[in-house]
Amino acid sequence: MKINLKTGIDELIFGMTQKNVMAVYGEPDRQYKDDENNIIYLYNDKRIRVTFYEDEDMRMGYLICSHPDLELFGNRIIGRPTAQVQEEITEKGIKSWEVETFDSVDNVFNESNWLILQSEFEKIIRVEVGATINDNDEFDWKFKAR
Template sequence: MELKPTYGIGDFKFGMKAADVIAKLGKPDKMYEDEEDENELIYQYNKSKLKFTFYQDHDGKLGYITCSNPTLTYQGKSVIQAPVEVVINEVFGNIQDWQEEDYNSFTTYISEKQWLVINAEYDEVTDIELGVPVKNDEEYDWR
């Protein structure tokens, strides 16, 4: 499964509808509304270790993906369970705008330009979060 910043992961592209994801993966193991935003509906797939967030206020388009699948790669290099320093400096070496936030038990590395978040515990990447890029304050870039 290949990570494609600003586009999606594998066959899953920003702007897809829930029916498109269901056609590829089947019925989700869990469906729930985001506690902080009632306009976000999340489909969770346990076996694939993927979560898809659909923006209800944007015609139900896929706008955010979280992945903890150990088969995730970027440019052919493994990401999940890899040392976070290697992922930041070597795998994503072309991204320079990382902001680090330490929460004691885990650390996040955020690239706002790529709308990419790397979460790490014990100095290993545990999951990746990827969002649809933003054109401006009012528009997403659905590509």
């Protein structure tokens, strides 16, 4: 599974509708609404959580993934040391990072690519990728309806 920064993960492209996502992955294993009425799909075999934003016409705008085959720039990242992965990403030109700590979990965040590397005990446990915002302060939807 490949992370495509600012675009999505694998065949999932920011801006897809629920119907588009189901055409790719099928019915979700679980579906629910969060506190903001966004719809969440969970796909167990892909270890991915897909969020459709209620106030954006239910377009897919956020992905959380913990699949062991998840890759960024050709390197697997789940289970690897955060510092090592961050160094590899920095070598690709992504240099601005914010770090937040919550109990035993650290989030390393790059806003320009809306990328969060979440780690526990210095190993990456999951990655969060979101649709980016353009110069007009709107989501930069990459999916074009076919």
